[in-house]
Amino acid sequence: MKRKNIQNTNGINISDSIVMSVKQKHPSMRKFYAAAITIIGMLSVIMSFLGMFHFRYNKSTVIAAFFCFAAFHILIALKGGKALGAYLLSVLGFLFFAYRKSKKIVLGFKFVYNIIYKEAFDSKLNYYKALKKTLEVTSVTTLFVFYIWLLAIVLCYFTICRPNPVLPLMVTFPILEIGLYNGIKMPVFWGIMCISYWLAILAMSTIDVGEYSGGQSGFVRKNNLFFPKRHMKLKVTERCGMFVIASVMIVAVLANCYLNITHYKRSDSINEKRRDITDAVENFSFHNLGESIANLTNAFGFNLDYENHKLGTSDHVRYKNVTDLTVTIEKPISGALYLKNEIRALYHDNEWFELPSSKYKDKMFDDFKEYGISPQNFPAIFGQYIKRKDDKNTIWIKNSPRKKRRVYSPYGVEDFGKIKYENDTLIFPETEKKSETSYKFVPTNPDNIEVLLGEGMDVFFSKGKNGEFTLNAANNAISSPNRTVFSASGITDTKWKDNVIKYCKDNDLFDYEDYFNIDYELPADTSYLYEHGNIIMAELLESSYKKFVYENYLDVPQNKDMEEVREAYSDLVDVEHDNTPEEIFEILNNIRVKMAATSTYTLEPGVTPASRDFVKTFLLETHKGYCTHYASSGVILARMAGIPARYATGYILVENDIKGGKVNNDNSITIDVKDNRSHAWAEVYIDGVGWIPYEFTAGYSQQDVPPEPTKPTESTTTQSGSTTTTTNTSLSSTTKNTALTSSYTTTTATDTDVTATTVVKGGKGGKGIHIPGFLKDIFAIVLFIAAIVMLIxxxxxxxxxxxxxxxxxxxxxxxxxxxxxxxxxxxxxxxxxxxxxxxxxxxxxxxxxxxxxxxxxxxxxxxxxxxxxxxxxxxxxxxxxxxxxxxxxxxxxxxxxxxxxxxxxxxxxxxxxxxxxx
Known part of the structure; x- marks a missing residue:
């Protein structure tokens, strides 16, 4: 130690050097320990990675490379001194030969990544296409040899010569993270060995493990001796590194033996909490920070309501079977009831976005406010007119504390003067009670709309041989196949008569005298219309709004991914149609049937890589997903077919939920809406009706939802021990009603509730260890901090x-x-x-x-x-x-x-x- 003398003014010389000498009783094992730790590190990383995937390579060449490179660099590192100059030659040699073999290394990487991609996402498609199979073994072997060379250079030097965990982590952890990120199980033994190596090198590199406490300077007195107060830097030796490795392995073995001998089992409540925390920790990612923090806080009992529209960031969904909403409806309804709280219109970068606010500066939206009719009211207004019976209902929605900041509303809501509107998407009560809302509404779902547009129209129209509609009753309106002509003076509702006249004058809609057109073939019994002028007003506004819809809700990203999707579904989307309800429902049903036949409904679809398109990956590669996958894909395909559509989220109540609700004294029904009824669906626009929900998700119907993941549609089969029912629906023979009543599920009598199952990331057989996904972020932070420190x-x-x-x-x-x-x-x-x-x-x-x-x-x-x-x-x-x-x-x-x-x-x-x- 360098001696430093300080001359004080009082003439006393003080030395801060302490020299200690201990007689060595045993031969030093430091070099042996260092070499052993290095071999453990190299071998554990290589075996962990190879144990996660199945590659085709020359094993004998790779084994020979491992022993040669490991022996050479360990000997140089142990020799030290001038021998370390050979390290420079090794590095230069690595760079030179890597450059010479760069094409083969790149090709090997492509083959390796294809294997990783197919195993991680259970796909039969290659990420990199048009690769020659004959070159796979040699190129992959070359890649592995060069990686082992790099591993030997870094691990030997930074384990034996200069113990430091930063670079060893940089060349080892990313390799293992490739598998961990994609949910591939790591071999247990080698995974533990790898972790023990990281801990050992971290211990070996530790300094500043102790210091004298007290002020900034001076001395500490011990008896009659004075010691200078300063940091004591004690080097943790290789022996401590070996002790760390041995300790980790012993603890792992003893813990496993204890659990097997005692048959220890945790209680259900502890298991549930543990699963919640494990899921939250495993899926924690800085790429999706908001949702990750919300999931983590919820797992520990601190509810943080957060909704993310980034698609494919979670590899699974697991429900807790908790009540999110309590819904009371005045009387039973047929079909499904959708309660929406988010509407999104623009899709790009695997995320749904709202339309920009600039889109809503059109004068048309001022007209909606002025006349008190909004697009959200269209289904209720038109539905009451055509069906002509009292189908109105009332709903009360009470949020649980977990959802207290959310507002949910059904479709077909009537404006009774206490509602405010958010553009053309959502509605809110003006005077909202704490976490409770109520609405009057007309049940609106595809089933009701088809009846409305089918049977309702037939009451008033008959179709002649020439294809034109003939009036069944003459009245004040003149109808044609494309429009209906009204006389403003015939409207008996004074309030709406003045509004209609003002709107027609402002928009120059009068053809002659006081006659104006509505661009729909309305029933001939117009006496009801003239008595209820709000319907005529709604028809005029809807004719104007329809243009906005077709300008803004048909956008599809213009890229190669969408071109491939369009090509795969060209037989369904590249069809000409006149936007009649019958044609629209036929196209939508064809899309739904094909998605159900080629995909599997599952709550464990895996993560969509950030570099891949969410819709394309689901439709053409993995064919596995849940409601967000089906709804997003359905919206895109509908738009490709020229049908305006958008993405909606909220909750769904099907007929079985309503039938199972509590019947109150006034015959109203109260339903506890569980978290497993949270849902995503498509909204489609029907001319003359407005926005209605449409279900693309396989297994979902108006009556029920799938309790378990479903399989692609197959012919009717039976299995021992269960009852299996499927319907094989032809893509070409679809009708209006099959879109709503066909079943695409495979339901067994032994199905269990998804909330009682433990979600485990998929792997490729065999036992394995899954290191929590948050470790990758911890190491990323460590590396980032290390880089910042180094730069400073x-x-x-x-x-x-x-x-x-x-x-x-x-x-x-x-x-x-x-x-x-x-x-x-x-x-x-x-x-x-x-x-x-x-x-x-x-x-x-x-x-x-x-x-x-x-x-x-x-x-x-x-x-x-x-x-x-x-x-x-x-x-x-x-x-x-x-x-x-x-x-x-x-x-x-x-x-x-x-x-x-x-x-x-x-x-x-x-x-x-x-x-x-x-």
Whole structure:
């Protein structure tokens, strides 16, 4: 240890060096331990990675490469000294041959990634296409050999010569994370060995493991001996590294034996909480930070309501069977009841977005406000007109504490004067009770709409041989296949008559006298229309809104992924149609049937890679997903077919839910809506009706939802021990009703509730260990911090070296200029700055306040005089002057540092870089 003597003013010499000598009784095992730790690290990483996937490569070549590279670099590292020069040759050789074989290495990477991609996503498609199978073995073997070479260079040097965990982690963890991120199980033994290696090298690199407590300087007295107070840096040796590895393995073995011997089982409540925490931790990702934090806080019992529209970020969904909403309806309804709380229209980068606010600045939306009719009211208004019976209902929705910040509403809501509208998407009550809302509505779902448009129209129209509609009853309106003509003077509802006349005048809709057109073939019995002018007003507004719909809800991303989807579904989407309800439902049903026949409904579809398109991956590659996959894909395919559609989320109540509800004394029905009824679906626009929900998800119907993942549609089959029912629906023979009543599920009598199952990431057989996904983020943070620290230290070293160079080299006039500039920066830390170039006055002030405290009296005035003489009088300072100035500045810097607190010292050393420190 270098000895440092300090001469105090009292004449006492103090030495801070402590020399200890211990007789060595046993031969040193450090080199053996270091070599063993290195081999454990290399072998565990390689075997962990190869154990997760099944590659085709030359095993004998890879094994030979491992032993050769490991032996060579371990011997060099153990030898040390001048032998380390061979390391440089190895690095240069690696770079040279890697460049020479770069094409084969890249090709090997493509083959390897294809295997990883297919196994991780259970896909039969290759990520990289058009690769020659004959080149796979040689190229993959080449890639593995070069990786082993790199592994040997890094691990041997940073385990044996300079123990440091940063670079070993950088070359080992990403390789394993490829499998862990995609849910592939790691071999248990090698996974534990790999973790123990990381912990061992972390221990070996540890310093500053202890220090004397107390102030900043001085001595600690022990009996009659005095010891200087300073940090004691104790090196953790290779023996400790081996101890860490042995400890990890022993703990793992003992824990496994104890659990097997005692048959320990956790209680159901502990298991449930453990699953919640495990799921939240495994899926924690900074890429999806908001949802990750919400899931983690919810797992620990702190509810944080958060909804994310980034698709494919979670590899599974697991329900807790908790009540999210309590819904009471005035009377039973047929079909499904959808309660929406989010509407999204734009799809890109695997996420749904709202339309930009600029889209809603159209005058049409001012008309909606002025006349008190919004697009959200269309289904209720038109439904009441055509069906002509009292189908109105009332719903009360009470949110649980988990959902207290959300507002949910059904379709077909009537405006009774206490509702506010969010553009053309959602509705909210103006006076909302705490977490409780109520609405009057007309049940609106595809089943009701088809009856409405089918049977309802037939009551008033008959179709002639020439294809034109003939009126069944004559009245004040004249109808044609494309429009109905009304007379404004015939409207008996005074309020709406004035509104209709004003709207027609403002928009120049009168053809002659007071007649105007509506672009739909309305029933001939118009007496009801003239008595209820709000329907005519709604028809006029809907005719205007329809243009907005077709301009904004048909967008599909223009990229290669969407082109491939369109090509695969061209037989269904590239069809001409006249936007009649019958044609629309036929196209939608064909899309639904094909998706159900080619995909599997599952709550464990896996994560969609960030580089892959969510819709394409589901439709053409994995064929596995749940409601968000089906709804998103259905919206895109509907748009490709020219049908306006958008993405909706909320909750669904099917007939079985309503039938199972509690019947109250007033015959109303109360239903506890569980979290497993949270849902995503498509909204489609039907001309003359408005936005209605449409179900694309396989297994969902108006009556029930799938309790278990379903399989692609097959012919009717029976299995022992269960009852299986499926319906094989032809894509070409579809009708209106089959879109709503066909079953695409495979339901067994032994199905269990999904909320009682434990979700485990899929792997490729065999036992394995799954390291929580949050580890990748922890190591990413560690690496990021290490990189920042390294940059800060490099910057500090560079600035100090440049300052030293400026003080020592060059002519003395230039050197004193740098010194004075440095002095100004130091004095700025004492809140002293020169103003208006009055250097002499500034020097006097510095001497007044800090002379003989931070430096010797008159020192800064001397520095100022020398600097001014050099700058303005062409004087050349002598070397003695430079040395004196440097001494004054050193004293000033040291004094500022010593009088600073810990935070200020850190700032002065690493951010300001004004002092060298201790």
């Amino acid at each position: 230290r490099i910057r500090r070293s560079f600035i100090l070296n440049m300052r030293e160079k400026h003080f020592k080299n060059g002519d003395t006039r230039t050197r004193i200029r740098y010194m004075y500039s440095y002095a100004e920066k130091l004095l700025a830390e004492l809140n002293l700055r020169s103003e208006y170039g009055n250097y002499k006055q500034f020097a006097a002030d510095v001497e007044k306040w800090h002379g003989d405290i931070y430096f010797e009296k008159g020192g800064f005035e001397k520095v100022t005089d020398i600097a001014l003489g050099a700058a303005f009088n062409n004087e050349t300072p002598s070397e003695d002057d430079i040395k004196k100035c440097e001494k004054i500045l050193t004293d000033l810097a040291d004094s500022i540092y010593q009088k600073a607190d810990k935070y200020q010292k850190f700032r002065l050393m690493y951010f300001k870089v004004l002092v060298k420190g201790e």
